[in-house]
Amino acid sequence: MKIELEGLTKRIPGTGEFISINSLKCNNCDRCLFVCVMNLWRKKEGKIYLAEDYQSKCLECAACFQVCDAGAIMFKYPAGGTGIVIEKG
Amino acid sequence: MNTYDLIIVGAGPGGSVAAKIAAEKGLKTVFFERGRKPGEKNSSGCGLGPRMFRDFPEMMKKLTPEKCHSMxxxxxxxxxxxxxxxxxxxxxxxxxxxxxxxxxxxxxxxxxVYRSEFDPWIAEFATDAGAELKTSTLIIDLLKENGKVSGVIDDKGEKYKAPIVIGADGAVSTVAQKSGLRSxxxxxxxxxxxxxxxxxxxxxxxxxxxxxxxxxxxxxxxxxxxxxxxxxxxxxxxxxxxxxxxxxxxxxxxxxxxxxxxxxxxxxxxxxxxxxxxxxxxxxxxPYNTYTDGIILIGDAGGFPCPLEAEGIYPAMVTGKIAAEVAAEAVSSGDFSKESLKKFDEGWKKTSIGEEFEAGAELWNIWKALPFSPKETMSWFVPMIMEILGGIFDWSQPHGKRVRQIISHVKSYMPKATPFIMKNVFPLVAKIFEDDLDKIMDPKKIMKVLPKLLDMLPQKKKRRGSQEK
Missing domain, CATH: 3.30.9.90 (D-Amino Acid Oxidase; Chain A, domain 2)
Incomplete structure (x- = not known):
């Protein structure tokens, strides 16, 4: 059984930017690639980048921020009252 | 400028209990929720433990399916x-x-219970007691005056003043980060x-x-x-x-x-x-670094989930209660220094939570080594346990013979099981019974005796009812 992730998370738009990466600090450990449940971190030509549509896919767990020992990933929560809505948590 | 006695960042069960108790003690209290209502951003932690009902009976007896449909x-x-x-x-x-x-x-x-129902329910105790709840409000930084904490600022630039801030803002706590307690x-x-x-x-x-x-x-x-x-x-x-x-x-x-x-x-x-x-x-x-000048961290923000199965709500409520009591004392004495707030650590260490963490390292170790190490441990643990549980109820051989077969097979797991028991089980047992490991069991002796004991077991017994005279 393949579970379709589309539609499993409700969101309120207007989050603003809340995740970013400083490529100068990134040490290419690739851990962010593994921990992201939604697979929002990608690697292209040796450079890690964040999916452009992350605001509409991110589960706001902050695992990428936590796992980044290089301190390259910045995370703050979406603006108050926006982002994911967990109804059955 | 909004001025308060106490600011609590986070309106989960920890923040709400802290807000309730602080308000009851007469503190002008505000608590903040980044979602549109409490619980909207919380997942899991959904199993309420019986200690909550024992230690917070007045609140918990009011929890009914009418209030909390998901119960x-x-x-x-x-x-x-x-x-x-x-x-x-x-x-x-x-x-x-x-x-x-x-x-x-x-x-x-x-x-x-689902948190989307439980968290608003518990927050209502705080607002009923007179605490002010601000929803859809993300706190992004601490305010400081003359190097001392003086309040918080939200993502719209609104400032809130208080001489003490309780961080009840979860695993990725802004209060912990901005206070320097933990990056x-x-x-x-x-x-x-x-x-x-x-x-x-x-x-x-x-x-x-x-x-x-x-x-x-x-x-x-x-x-x-x-x-x-x-x-x-x-x-x-x-x-x-x-x-x-x-x-x-x-x-x-x-x-x-x-x-x-x-x-x-x-x-x-x-x-x-x-x-x-x-x-x-x-x-x-x-838990470590749970307080500093003008700051106390509770619940997940302070690292209080149970070291064995990570129960989070009860520890959040207990630490929330103690933080509110310590904050009230600080407000009445006017002393918000780290020295004064160390009463928070002294307080939780005396509770059920403190006792849990007394064996914290041993509980943490065994959990990490067993269920969280599927390939290293569970791969042999599951067949070993099932050999014992399932093997007994098997009529493929006379039962005595089966028992010998089972023990002989369980023995084959000993090279993996013995070091695991020595490293994870013995220290836990020793810690729980507050005795030196050596006094209870000398690992060297056990290593010597155990294989011999197991060797003895699968030996074939003399048959009963034989005609020997």
């Missing part, structure tokens, strides 16, 4: 053992046992946990599960996965420490969901996936 008492719990071929090799089901000493712990193991956790102090919520008709759950409403799936191919039933649905989730993951967490969770046994369960329960949630869950052997 389901987790009476019986099942442990499934899944082998390396992804087959459910067996299970153990258990209810509260005869030695459990108080109600409601005698009646159920956990009370399961982030070490990778082995926090787990990444994700879960599906499945919807299922109440009647189906009643008919099929009965009062069995909690399960742990101990796997050889995935970290232990928990299943928690609510009134009209259930969670299936798993987690592990940050650097464990060699594939995405979803790969492992889907491995559970795709077990043949699990698929059958989904089918008969008429279950459909409803939500996907992920969060960080602090899982420490001992």
């Amino acid at each position: 389901r008492a987790g009476v019986a719990a099942r442990n499934y053992f899944v082998n390396k071929d992804d087959i459910v090799a067996g299970y153990i089901m258990a209810r509260p046992t005869e030695s459990v000493s108080y109600e409601p712990a005698k009646s159920w193991i956990t009370m399961n 982030k956790w070490s990778q082995n102090q926090v787990t990444l946990t994700l879960q599906y919520d499945f919807q299922a008709p109440s009647e189906k759950i009643d008919d099929i599960m009965g009062d069995e409403t909690l399960a742990v799936w101990w796997g050889s191919n995935f970290p232990a996965s928990y299943q928690v039933f609510f009134n009209d649905g259930f969670h299936q989730g798993l987690g592990n420490w940050m650097t464990w993951w060699d594939k995405t967490p979803l790969f492992y969770l889907n491995r559970v969901v795709n077990l043949k046994y699990y698929q059958r369960l989904l089918k008969i329960l008429d279950a459909k996936p409803r939500e996907l949630q992920a969060h960080l869950l602090p899982w420490l052997d001992y």
Whole structure:
């Protein structure tokens, strides 16, 4: 059984930017690639980048921020009252 | 400028209990929630422990299905053992046992509720007591005056003043970061946990599960996965420490969901996936850096989830209560220094939470080494346990012969099991009974005796009823 992730998370738009990466600090450990449940971190030509549509896919767990020992990933929560809505948590 | 005696960042159960108690003590209190209502950003932590009902009886006796539609008492719990071929090799089901000493712990193991219902319910105690709740408000920084904490600022630039701030803002605590108490956790102090919520008709759950409403799936191919039933649905989730993951967490969770046994369960329960949630869950052997000048951290923000099974709400409520009491004392004395707030640490260490952490390192170790090490440990643990449980009830040979076969086979696991027991089980036993390890059991002696003992067991016994005279 393949579970379709589309539609499993409700969101309120207007989050603003809340995740970013400083490529100068990134040490290419690739851990962010593994921990992201939604697979929002990608690697292209040796450079890690964040999916452009992350605001509409991110589960706001902050695992990428936590796992980044290089301190390259910045995370703050979406603006108050926006982002994911967990109804059955 | 909005001026208060106490600011609490976070309106989960910890923040709400702190706000309630502070308001009752006459403190002008505000607490903040970044969602549109409390609980909107929270997942998991959904099993309420019986100690909450023992220690917060006035509040908890008011929790009813009318207030909290999702409530389901987790009476019986099942442990499934899944082998390396992804087959459910067996299970153990258990209810509260005869030695459990108080109600409601005698009646159920956990009370399961969705946080979207529970958190607003518990926040109402605080607002009823006079605390002010500000929702849709993300606190982004602390305010400081002359190097001292003087309040907080939200993402719209609004400032709120108070001489003391309680950080009840979860695993990725802004208060912890901005106060310098912690920039982030070490990778082995926090787990990444994700879960599906499945919807299922109440009647189906009643008919099929009965009062069995909690399960742990101990796997050889995935970290232990928990299943928690609510009134009209259930969670299936798993987690592990940050650097464990060699594939995405979803790969492992889907491995559970795709077990043949699990698929059958989904089918008969008429279950459909409803939500996907992920969060960080602090899982420490001992909390540290929980307070400084003008700051106290409680609940997940302070690293208080239980070191064994990571129960979070009860520790958040206990630490919230103590933080509010310490804050009230600080307000009346006017002393918000680190020296004054150390009463917070002294306070929680005297509680049930403090006692839990007395064996924190040992509990943490065994959990990390067992259910969270599927390939290293569960791959031999599951067949070993099942050899014992399943092997006995087998009529392929005379039963005496079967027992000898089983013991002989269990012996083959000893090279793996013995170091595990020495490293993880003995220290825990020694810690729990507050005795030196050597006094209870000398590992060298046991190593010597155990193989000999096992050697003796499979020897064939002389036959009874033989005609020898």
